[in-house]
Every structure is written in C-alpha cells, then in structure tokens.
Amino acid sequence: MLEALLRRGSVGVFLAILVGFAVAAPNFLSVGNLANVFSQSAILGVLAFGLTCVIIGGGSNVVAGGLDLSLAANLGLCAAVFSRLNNVGLALWLTVSLTLACGVAVGLVNGLAVVLLRLPPLLATLASMNVLAGLELVLTENTVVSTDSPLLDLLSGGAWLGVPALAWVLLVTAGLLTLLIQHSPYGLRLHAVGEYPQAAEAAGLRNARYVLSSYLLSGLCAAVAALCSAAFFSGSTTGSGDMLLSVVAIAFLGVVFSRRLVASIPGTLFAALLIGFLINGFQLLNVSSFWVNGVQGVLILLVVAASSALSRGGHP
Amino acid sequence: MPTSLFSFYRLICLGAALLLGQVCTAYADDAVPSLAGKRIAVSMTGTSHYFDIKAFQAQVDEIKRLGGTPITLDAGRNDKNLVTQLQTVVTQRPDAVIQTLGTLSVIDPWLKRISKAGIPLFTIDAPSQYSLNNTTSDNVATGKALAEQLIKDAGGKGKILVFNGFYGVPVCAIRYDQLKLALEAYPQLEIIQPELRDVIPNTVQDAYSQVSALLNKYPKGSISAIWSAWDIPQLGASKALIDAGRTEIKTYGVDGTPQVLALLGQDHSPVGAVVAQQPALIGKTAVQNVARYLAGQHDLPRESHVATLLTTAANLPQVQQLRGD
Incomplete structure (x- = not known):
C-alpha cells in the first residue's frame, strides 16, 4: 500500500504542480488554456514517443542503450521536405506520403547503422543528425520556407469536441503507440529485447529486427511531428535542432511516471504535458521568462531525485 | 569640395x-x-x-x-x-x-x-x-541610404558579398529590396551568387568563418563590399577582414550595435557604413x-x-x- 503510494509520488508531484498553478495562475484551468497546452505539447510529445520506442527496444543505458539523437534534425528535414514539395504543387496525399517516407527512411538508416554496422546508437544517430541538418540546409538554404495547405489549416486551426487538432494528434499517437508498445505481443517482445537481450535471444527472438523496428517507429514519429511543426509554423523553420534537449529531457522524465520506472509511452505523455504545463503556468504567473528555464531544470531535478529516492525505498 | x-x-x-x-x-x-x-x-x-x-x-x-x-x-x-x-x-x-x-x-x-x-x-x-x-525605422529610407553609400564607396563597380538569410523578416526584406533596386542602375556592381546565409545563433562566428573561407577564393581587388541586412553578420565579416588583412573590402549593415560603431572608429576600419537605429x-x-x-x-x-x-x-x-x- 505504502509502496504503491511511493511509486505514484511523481504523479503526485505533477498533480501538486497543477493544483499550484490552478490556485495561483488566473485562467490556468480554463478549457481554452488546457487545450492550448495539449496542442503545444504535440511536437515535443510525438518526438519523445519516438525516442521512447528506441529506448525501450535498445535498453535504457544512455551510452550503450537505445538512443536517437537525430530525431529533431529528422523533424527539421521532414518539415522542409513537406514545405518544398507542397510549394511545387504536388498532390497533398503524395506530399504527406513522401514526408512520412522520408522520416521512416531516416529511421531505417539509423537502425541499419546500429544493427548491421554495430555502431553505438549515440554515435550513429549523432552522425546522422549532422547529415540530416546539412540536408535540411540544402533544402531550405537556412531560411524559413512558408507553405499553405488545407491539412496545415486543419491541424493548426481545427478542433473536434472542443479539442484542437494538434492535441488530437498527440493523444491519438499516444493511444496507438500505447496499444502497440505496452499491450501487444510485439511490444512485450520489444521490452524483452531492450531489457534482457540475451534472454530474448535465447527465447528465439530476432533482436536485430526488433531494434531496427524501433528506429523505424522513431523515424515515423519524427515525420508526424514534422507535420505538426509545419502546421505550428506555417511551413518549415530553422532551429529545429534546438528541440533535441527537450525531447531527451521529456523521454528521461517520462521514466518517473511509470510504475516500474522504465520508459513508457504513457509516462512520456505525462512528461511532455508536465513540461508544457510548466512553461504555460510560468507565463500565466508572469514569472519573468528569464527564470523559466532555471526553475524548469530545478523541478526536473527534484522530480527525478524524488523518484529515484522512492525507487531506492522500494528496492532496499 | x-x-x-x-x-x-x-x-x-x-x-x-x-x-x-x-x-x-x-x-x-x-x-x-x-x-x-x-x-x-x-x-x-x-x-x-x-x-x-x-x-x-x-x-x-x-x-x-x-x-x-x-x-x-x-x-x-x-x-x-x-x-x-x-x-x-x-x-x-x-x-x-x-x-x-x-x-x-x-x-x-x-x-x-x-x-x-x-x-x-x-x-x-x-x-x-x-x-x-x-x-x-523607415526601412525604405534606411535601405536606400545604405545602398547609396555602398555604391558611392565602391565607385559604382565591383562585386558584393551579400548576407540574405532573413528575407522572411519584413524589415530585412525591405532593406534587401532597396539594395537590389539601387543596384539596377549600376550593372557593373554585381552580387556574388550564391548569396550568403546569416544564421542565428552564433551569427558573428558563422559570418566570420564564411567570410574567412571566401577570402581565399577571392583575391585582393575582386570584392568591393559586404552587405548584410543587420550589423551582427557585419561584425563577424569585419573581424574576418581585419584578421585577414583585407580591409580594402568595406562592410555595410543596419542597427548601430556598439561593437560595430567601435570598429568603425578604428584606423583602416573595414566598416564602410552602418545605419544606426534608435x-x-x-x-x-x-x-x-x-x-x-x-x-x-x-x-x-x-x-x-x-x-x-x-x-x-x-x-x-x-x-x-x-x-x-
């Protein structure tokens, strides 16, 4: 009973932060504001889902385990591909298909580098990150490429049941990936491959295929996030690489929201929303924006420290 | 006179x-x-x-x-x-x-x-x-004055390196358009293609390395001026010119950042002109x-x-x- 309470400590911290903002910040709980936070969290959230898949499939060791540092650069490239193709007048379905294909292709290259060439994921994806950033520069010439499409209008301005379209993208992606990663035989095996690779192999699983598939999922997530980003910025914009640290932070923070303290899709969703609520709450409280990054870092440290203390309590 | x-x-x-x-x-x-x-x-x-x-x-x-x-x-x-x-x-x-x-x-x-x-x-x-x-600021007048000064200093001929990374920012677009407009009357004054892209962040370092690299390609006398829509790339470009001993090339930009004004005050400064905003x-x-x-x-x-x-x-x-x- 006590242990269960402790394990849910980070959810408690999350709720406490929400309650704090709700009491102190005017309009924090208004429907419009909550909807805003959900849609603002879509880009980082979907990217972090991709990273979560890779961490689950490759193991959570930061150096030797699964990692995809090319996610943000992949988003930048996919957004540039979408904007350029859309601007030359290609049919929307073809533009979207090619954008998704671009993301998955990057995932394939990363996966093959890790599985076939046996490069450490940290280095393999660091290298591909630079290649992708270069390709994005070739496509955009380091400028903002604005574009207009009914899909982007729908994503940025559309709403269903009072929930904005980007929030739906976040929630639906989270739902589908939760089913796939947390509740399907494939997901169970992916967890096994990541956490106990030797046991998984002894049980007859082809580990390489599962690791490769996690990078494909990651690439797909980058492409979906790129569509959200194109809607957010009305095209492709520079500086997508800046998102990388937030994505890693979210996927890492997500660990404390799972019962077993491992990476999970719902945990990552919680973490993405927590970061979104923090940024939003600080702005509503009129905390000078200069403080936001610092306070955000301290809160992340507190949550992680609290959760690791709790986990030590659980496993003496 | x-x-x-x-x-x-x-x-x-x-x-x-x-x-x-x-x-x-x-x-x-x-x-x-x-x-x-x-x-x-x-x-x-x-x-x-x-x-x-x-x-x-x-x-x-x-x-x-x-x-x-x-x-x-x-x-x-x-x-x-x-x-x-x-x-x-x-x-x-x-x-x-x-x-x-x-x-x-x-x-x-x-x-x-x-x-x-x-x-x-x-x-x-x-x-x-x-x-x-x-x-x-009146960016039409600003862009026009800067372009006219550049043309005057260059004697109406030669090649110009142009940083044009932020055409999407309206004020930069207006200044760039004014440069192009002014250059129409001086066919002997050409913009080197491809144009350079100024970036954010690391604007100064990036402009410095881009210009340093290009100076090897273009020997003395082949470039008259370097233009940018603001003066942070101008700062990097000017530093590159000083370090390479190529202050015969003059730089032009907008804003009036104190470091650029300080460079402008030096002897043999590569800074040709900067339009100071308030x-x-x-x-x-x-x-x-x-x-x-x-x-x-x-x-x-x-x-x-x-x-x-x-x-x-x-x-x-x-x-x-x-x-x-």
Whole structure:
C-alpha cells in the first residue's frame, strides 16, 4: 500500500504542480488554456514517443542503450521536405506520403547503422543528425520556407469536441503507440529485447529486427511531428535542432511516471504535458521568462531525485 | 569640395531632424495618457542583440513610467517558444500586446488569434495586417541610404558579398529590396551568387568563418563590399577582414550595435557604413502608441517611423552623441 503510494509520488508531484498553478495562475484551468497546452505539447510529445520506442527496444543505458539523437534534425528535414514539395504543387496525399517516407527512411538508416554496422546508437544517430541538418540546409538554404495547405489549416486551426487538432494528434499517437508498445505481443517482445537481450535471444527472438523496428517507429514519429511543426509554423523553420534537449529531457522524465520506472509511452505523455504545463503556468504567473528555464531544470531535478529516492525505498 | 560640403549639410539636417524628433518626444512625453491599472504584454522574439535589449528595456521602462504593469515574454530567438508564448498570451488577456520582430509567416496566424480575441495588438518591426500600429525605422529610407553609400564607396563597380538569410523578416526584406533596386542602375556592381546565409545563433562566428573561407577564393581587388541586412553578420565579416588583412573590402549593415560603431572608429576600419537605429526610442514610441489607443485615441497611423542615421567614420562621434550611447 505504502509502496504503491511511493511509486505514484511523481504523479503526485505533477498533480501538486497543477493544483499550484490552478490556485495561483488566473485562467490556468480554463478549457481554452488546457487545450492550448495539449496542442503545444504535440511536437515535443510525438518526438519523445519516438525516442521512447528506441529506448525501450535498445535498453535504457544512455551510452550503450537505445538512443536517437537525430530525431529533431529528422523533424527539421521532414518539415522542409513537406514545405518544398507542397510549394511545387504536388498532390497533398503524395506530399504527406513522401514526408512520412522520408522520416521512416531516416529511421531505417539509423537502425541499419546500429544493427548491421554495430555502431553505438549515440554515435550513429549523432552522425546522422549532422547529415540530416546539412540536408535540411540544402533544402531550405537556412531560411524559413512558408507553405499553405488545407491539412496545415486543419491541424493548426481545427478542433473536434472542443479539442484542437494538434492535441488530437498527440493523444491519438499516444493511444496507438500505447496499444502497440505496452499491450501487444510485439511490444512485450520489444521490452524483452531492450531489457534482457540475451534472454530474448535465447527465447528465439530476432533482436536485430526488433531494434531496427524501433528506429523505424522513431523515424515515423519524427515525420508526424514534422507535420505538426509545419502546421505550428506555417511551413518549415530553422532551429529545429534546438528541440533535441527537450525531447531527451521529456523521454528521461517520462521514466518517473511509470510504475516500474522504465520508459513508457504513457509516462512520456505525462512528461511532455508536465513540461508544457510548466512553461504555460510560468507565463500565466508572469514569472519573468528569464527564470523559466532555471526553475524548469530545478523541478526536473527534484522530480527525478524524488523518484529515484522512492525507487531506492522500494528496492532496499 | 562639394561632396564633403553636401555630406556636412546632410549631417546637419539629419542631426537637426533627430534632435527635433527627440525634442518633440520629450514634449509629447507629458501628454501621453496614463497606463495605470493596465497590463501590457511585451512579447520579444529575443533579447540577445543590442536592438532587442534596448527596445525591450525601453518598453518596460515606459510602461512602468506610465503606471502600467509589463508582462515580459522572451522567446530566446526560438520560433517554437515564440508561437507558444503568443498562444498563451491570449489566455493571459492583457490590455494590449506589443510584439517585437519575428518572421511574419510564422507569427501572423497567431497574431490573428490575438487580434480576434479582442486584445489590441501592436508591433515593432513586424508589419502584420493584424497590428493596429507598427513602430519601426523607415526601412525604405534606411535601405536606400545604405545602398547609396555602398555604391558611392565602391565607385559604382565591383562585386558584393551579400548576407540574405532573413528575407522572411519584413524589415530585412525591405532593406534587401532597396539594395537590389539601387543596384539596377549600376550593372557593373554585381552580387556574388550564391548569396550568403546569416544564421542565428552564433551569427558573428558563422559570418566570420564564411567570410574567412571566401577570402581565399577571392583575391585582393575582386570584392568591393559586404552587405548584410543587420550589423551582427557585419561584425563577424569585419573581424574576418581585419584578421585577414583585407580591409580594402568595406562592410555595410543596419542597427548601430556598439561593437560595430567601435570598429568603425578604428584606423583602416573595414566598416564602410552602418545605419544606426534608435531602438530605445522605437520601444518607447510603441508603448506611447498603446497608451494613446487605450485612452480612446483610435486614429493611430498604421506605421510610426523613427529616424535612423547613416553613420560613417566622418560622423561617428555626432551619431554616438545624438543617440546617447
């Protein structure tokens, strides 16, 4: 009973932060504001889902385990591909298909580098990150490429049941990936491959295929996030690489929201929303924006420290 | 010496205009309605450059001087942060929003939402259709003066390196278009293709390395000038020219960042000219426009122009004095 309470400590911290903002910040709980936070969290959230898949499939060791540092650069490239193709007048379905294909292709290259060439994921994806950033520069010439499409209008301005379209993208992606990663035989095996690779192999699983598939999922997530980003910025914009640290932070923070303290899709969703609520709450409280990054870092440290203390309590 | 006489007269005229502007502002300061009880959101694209910092501080100071409360927002030159802060500002329901800079295609849909939510929207250097008033330097005159000085210094012929990474930022586009327009009459003065891309962040270092690399490709005498729409790339380019001993190439830019003015004052400086803006006066003017609008004066012009000053080695001390640096 006590242990269960402790394990849910980070959810408690999350709720406490929400309650704090709700009491102190005017309009924090208004429907419009909550909807805003959900849609603002879509880009980082979907990217972090991709990273979560890779961490689950490759193991959570930061150096030797699964990692995809090319996610943000992949988003930048996919957004540039979408904007350029859309601007030359290609049919929307073809533009979207090619954008998704671009993301998955990057995932394939990363996966093959890790599985076939046996490069450490940290280095393999660091290298591909630079290649992708270069390709994005070739496509955009380091400028903002604005574009207009009914899909982007729908994503940025559309709403269903009072929930904005980007929030739906976040929630639906989270739902589908939760089913796939947390509740399907494939997901169970992916967890096994990541956490106990030797046991998984002894049980007859082809580990390489599962690791490769996690990078494909990651690439797909980058492409979906790129569509959200194109809607957010009305095209492709520079500086997508800046998102990388937030994505890693979210996927890492997500660990404390799972019962077993491992990476999970719902945990990552919680973490993405927590970061979104923090940024939003600080702005509503009129905390000078200069403080936001610092306070955000301290809160992340507190949550992680609290959760690791709790986990030590659980496993003496 | 008709040319230097002309320059002298122009300097006197500009100085007089600038002083008159400041006198008028000082006179008008007392007549500006109060902002007591009003919350004004100061939404900055970034506060890392001289222009931003000065414009930002002036807005905050003027809001406080008029009795209002500033809500300060800084996107740190990150478009995601900027869009997020513009979305959230709708929830904050301030009495007015002043947006400083930003790529128009990125921010315009979100400025529209602020405007649709009934929050009076004002801008600085961002001529959005949803803005009630945009306070800005006269960028047409600025771009024209800079281009004319470049053409004059180059003697109407030669090759120019151009940094054109931010055409999406309206003020940069206007200045670039003025350069192209002025060059039409001088077919012997060509822009080297491809144009260079200035970047944010690491603008100075990036411009330095791009120019350093190109200097090897273009020997002495093959480049006349380097142009950029603002003066942070100009700073990097000028440093590269000094380090390479190629100060025969002159650089041109806009803003009047103190480091660039300092370089301009050196002997054998590569800085040909820089158009100094008055960001503090721009920020203050924007806030005063907000105060007037909130007091019921809804007949504001679409644009408020603040004077700029073409600065060369000849008039540098006067400009620094006039601007109060």
